[in-house]
Amino acid sequence: MRDCAPLIRISVLGPLRVQSAEGLQVTPKGAKNQALLALLALSPEMARPRRWLEDKLWSTFGPEQASANLRQALSKLRTALGEDADALMADRSSVSLDVSRVTVDLHDDGLPLDLRTELLEGLDARDPEFEEWLRMERADLQARLSKATPKEAKGILINCRASAPDGGAGVIMADVLANQIGENIAEQIRAWRQANDPDCPADLPVSDLSLSCDIMKTSDGHTVFVKGMHLPTGRILHSKLQTIRHLEDILNPDEAMSRLVFEAADVIIGKLPQVLDSSRPESRATALSRLSMYRMFSFERNALREAYSLLRQAHELDGNGIYLAWSSMVRMIQLMELLEDDREALREEAIALNYRAMEESEGNALVQALISKVRGTAQRDAAGAFELAETAVTRNPASAFAWKSLAEANMMKGDVSAAFDASARARAIARSSPFKQWWDMGHCIIAIAGGRPQEAIEAGEAAARAAPLSRPAHRHLLALYALENQLDKAQATAVKLAKIEPGFTIDRIVNDENYPVRTLRNKGLLEPIRALL
Incomplete structure (x- = not known):
């Protein structure tokens, strides 16, 4: 990259x-x-x-x-x-x-x-x-x-398969789990789940993906084996074992089960462009949107502009509302990070993209999670943001994006404790994501709002490790280090910020009311930085 x-x-x-x-x-x-x-x-x-x-x-x-x-x-x-x-x-x-x-x-x-x-x-x-x-x-x-003229986007076909040696409830739970992974994939790209049902005709079209889930009884519970495979080539895209104590844990997933589902979907989507026919619009759109996420979560001005362009191309190839929702999120990041001059135009476009995304992908939990942020921040509709986030979590409790949106919606409501718990869950689910800095940084800010400086430092440092050029991570770490009287670390962070952020000065972060550290400013946590002046 x-x-x-x-x-x-x-x-x-x-x-x-x-x-x-x-x-x-x-x-x-x-x-x-x-x-x-x-x-x-x-x-x-x-x-x-x-x-x-x-x-x-x-x-x-x-x-x-x-x-x-x-x-x-x-x-x-x-x-x-x-x-x-x-x-x-x-x-x-x-x-x-x-x-x-x-x-x-x-x-x-x-x-x-x-x-x-x-x-x-x-x-x-x-x-x-x-x-x-x-x-x-x-x-x-x-x-x-x-x-390369695009054909009509028909979607990726996913065959969900389940097995358990004792049959009965085991097979049902295995089928539920395989379909949960398939649903998580279908939220992010155009995809259809193909039932493994004996009542279906035998001449079904060949699937692109096979999602299999096998459950085995063990002495202390059950072992779940999930596997995603590209059927035309037989390439295994992802496989993992997970131990669970009770089969019912699949119906009410804890952090570990949610992470199993989220990680499987995320890894498979990341590898799909490598195995699908590149002439298929859904394949090209998936590749473009995946690349856009790498650009987006760098939080850099030019990278965000490129992310928006890539998402526009993805939507032109495959008119899936999820690409509009991500485009809306890009505009929100640009707005909040003060990266473009016409902030009102960014806000208006984010709102317009919000509505279009809902029209094109009604019922998509990921779309609801993403536009919840825009609804709350750009439209200042805390109640609407909470309703969308809560619906997203209900529809997909294995989505780290949904839990993050619920954390931010709780912050808007003033329930910092609930926000912290939801953010911690989102972060745990997304622990293996290549974009984990998105959840780490969000958790850092919520920990600051909740008066938990040590947790904030831990999350901020994790975000900075995952994305060394992340300006938000270093901005908040600067204030946190100064707050904890770790002035050497604070000074080193200020030096790094000056390298990665044109125009940065310590005076600006302390005295410029428009500088994007609102939570730190509201909590009065910028004053310790004056020791570096």
Whole structure:
């Protein structure tokens, strides 16, 4: 995965556009200068020999004049890039862009969904060699677009299988557990569960996934074995053993059983794009949404922008309301982290996405959990947020997302004790998630609100370990360390924040009323930081 540090973004789909690492528009002027940047951006490893570039842009000039023209164009490109000029590198033989600092929409965002999209629209460098290169690049893009034209999203078919040696209640409980995992998958992607029922006709369509659950009696209870397999290839995507004392624990799952269900669904979804046919829209949408979550939970400005773009593409491929709900959450993070200038526009869009998500995925517990946050924060509807969160937990008690939403809804109601308990449960269920920092950070804030600094530090440190560039984690740890008189740790955290957050100062976190540490400010926990001034 690409580092989440700010990146220069070059857009070649449509007219050429360049955005600096600071978010400024720095598209160079002049067709030749733009063409030079495009040639580098679309080249392997973003590098080309000088002579190759000269042949493409100044093919009718002599070698000396072409070389001089290239030097002049490079100078103008560096001027346009400003503080990011060192991302453009050149020596006596070659010119390149720093691949660790530059993203290109065609490569990083995937193929556009609109077949009418034109590569480098309107760019005319007035050189026959460049025109031929551009013609071939456009033809290649159109061929790839035609090949990848999405089909209708029919959904992933999941066959749920259950067995128990003593039959009866054991088989029923095994079937319940397999279906719980299947339901958790179906909340996050378009999927259908296929019953393993003898009354069904024998000529059922072949499933994509098999979810099997076997229950065995042991001397001290039962052992459950769950397995997820991609049927066409026989690849095992996930398997796990779990000991339970009573079969009824499946009906009223504790943290361990909930974690078994949540982890199985999460691992299987993460591996699905590797085994499903990539031409299927639900497969591509799943891959895009999964990547968006990695970007989203970095809490970085450019990464959040990319997450929103990926979710938009996922929804265009497969009109599933869950992608709108996640898009609404991205807008909420941007709003709360003060990452964009027009905060009112973010709030209005989050609310609009909220309503659309509900319309398209009514009854989806994950959608209800996600939009509960928006309902409470953006719309200031604490009662509505609690109702949605409570419904989500009732429908899916194995969802870490549902329990987190209930924790936040209880916070809005002022019931800090209930919020802490719900958050602790959510965190325990999501312990193995690659995005565990989402729950750790939420628990840190709730622990602060409940006057539990040690629990807050433990959760904040866990979030910082899982996401070292997470600004929220380090902001809250700074205040917590200062509160506990651990000034060396507080100072080290302030130094790290200054590296990962442009414009951060200790004075700002203490005195800027708009700085995103509302819980710390409301609890009067920012004052100890003054010892570092």
